[in-house]
Amino acid sequence: MKGSLNHLQYNVLTPEVTLPFYKELLGYFEMKTLMEFPNFLGIGDDNFSLWLMPPNDGERKPWDRDGQGLNHLGIHVESRESVDQFYEDSMTPHVFKPAFETPPAPPDFSPTSYQVMFVDPEGLAIEVYHAHPATEAKA
Numbered sequence: 335m336k337g338s339l340n341h342l343q344y345n346v347l348t349p350e351v352t353l354p355f356y357k358e359l360l361g362y363f364e365m366k367t368l369m370e371f372p373n374f375l376g377i378g379d380d381n382f383s384l385w386l387m388p389p390n391d392g393e394r395k396p397w398d399r400d401g402q403g404l405n406h407l408g409i410h411v412e413s414r415e416s417v418d419q420f421y422e423d424s425m426t427p428h429v430f431k432p433a434f435e436t437p438p439a440p441p442d443f444s445p446t447s448y449q450v451m452f453v454d455p456e457g458l459a460i461e462v463y464h465a466h467p468a469t470e471a472k473a
Contacts, residue, residue, distance in 0.1 A: 339382060344404075344458075345389035349373040351455045353386050359460070360384065362424055363409060398457075406451070406459035413464055414448040420462050421450050433459060 369376035449463035
């Protein structure tokens with residue numbers, strides 16, 4: 335039986351900042367708002383959706399990228415030029431700071447990947463990348 339990843343719920347501590355961030359970011363990649371209420375956003379396309387909301391009452395802990403749970407969210411684009419276009423269109427005007435020595439991907443990461451990474455308001459890393467077969471890798 336074949337399955338596919340369909341959606342992800344992301345509980346956020348600062349929905350007033352994080353929901354508009356993702357609405358704009360994913361809107362750039364032609365994803366549509368599926369459902370929206372105060373402190374609640376569902377956004378996606380025909381293949382995948384992201385659902386953002388605050389956690390249930392209880393202990394709220396700051397993000398720990400290296401702890402248990404998600405480490406980063408990857409958005410694949412069609413070319414290296416698309417990564418550069420995203421950087422120019424979105425990162426510079428919004429003063430998103432590249433993280434993790436990108437762009438491009440650090441040399442020890444992969445010779446076939448080109449990326450820019452930054453961090454969302456919660457601390458989750460976001461990667462906009464293009465990867466291609468090793469036979470197409472540029473020296």
